[in-house]
Amino acid sequence: MSLPTSATSPDAPSIADDLAFALRLADAADAVSMARFDAADLEVSFKPDASHVTEADLATERAIRDLLAAERPADGILGEEFGTTGDTARQWIIDPIDGTANYLKGIPMWSTLIALAIDGVPQVGVVSQPAIGRRWWGATGHGAWTNTPTGEARRLAVSGVDAIAEASVSFQSIGQWRDAGRLSALERLTGAVWRDRGYGDAWPYMLLAEGRLELVAEFDVKEYDIAAHLPIIAEAGGRLTAFDGTDSLSERSVLATNGVLHDPFLTLLHAD
Structure with missing residues (x-):
């Protein structure tokens, strides 16, 4: 995967539509992941690399994939739990629950990560942390944003610290x-x-x-x-x-x- 070295803008309406869709994917993911968060009977197993995976990891990625299949069937997918499908210039990259160890312990610091890479370069990104009611999103040429307690979006900017x-x-x-x-x-x-x-x-x-x-x-x-x-x-x-x-x-x-x-x-x- 390549990293962008400059903020070049591809077709703006297309990227804007993709960002709006990515936010809907996050909504769908949040509904699934929160339904099982801190559940006493949460099913937890181990992957071949000995890392944990929960029923919520699997169900959340399935929910995202189902919506992609319905509305972006031509796009490829790379997901942590179910691997790669499709071979196109547009690929959705998904981590259904980033921070599974926190999730299974009932610690609210975990996220769903959703990205769209075009020709190998991530152009759209959404990070949703529903257990604390936070979300961040951005797209090339469209800025980076987060939600606020009042429900408004706030534009993000890195610090100017230079020492x-x-x-x-x-x-x-x-x-x-x-x-x-x-x-x-x-x-x-x-x-x-x-x-x-x-x-x-x-x-x-x-x-x-x-x-x-x-x-x-x-x-x-x-x-x-x-x-x-x-x-x-x-x-x-x-x-x-x-x-x-x-x-x-x-x-x-x-x-x-x-x-x-x-x-x-x-x-x-x-x-x-």
Whole structure:
């Protein structure tokens, strides 16, 4: 999957329609996932890689796929639970429940991630966090947005912080950095910034787009973990690359920043 390096606008009405449809997909997903959230009899099993999967993960992805089959039958799909169907220039990328470990424990910090990639580049993204009543969305040329308590949409913009010493960052988890052989880089990062926390999953990327964080970094990501974030962060004025700075996720790593600090963070993280 390629990463956009500039905010080029494809056919605006088409992208606007796709974004509206993605928001309807999120509505359908939220109805299914919330119906089983914190249920005492939730069915939980294990995948071959030993990660958890719940009945809600499967049902939520099915709901999204059913609506896609009905209204976008020519489009391809890449979903975490049911793999890839179709081979077209337009592909919907779905993580039905990002944060399954939180979901099955009754912790409300989980999301449904929905993206549309055109020619391999994510152009539409929706991140829905229904257990706390939050949603973020964006599309190339149409800005990045979130909902407010009053029901109005608010446009997103990354922060203007331009000094690492004043930055607030999320590193996801120490275990990720250890497994990636990057603990020394994490120590440099946390020693150089104003504040560091491991918020986890989709939420810190949205905090970045809201201007509340200056960096989010993680390892061992798949396309469905990150595709929905790309248009939102890009349209909010941020930058997202692989950990080595390349505009690709081929290394299965992510470095997302407010843009102005991207190169300084890269220098800091790769100092050894």
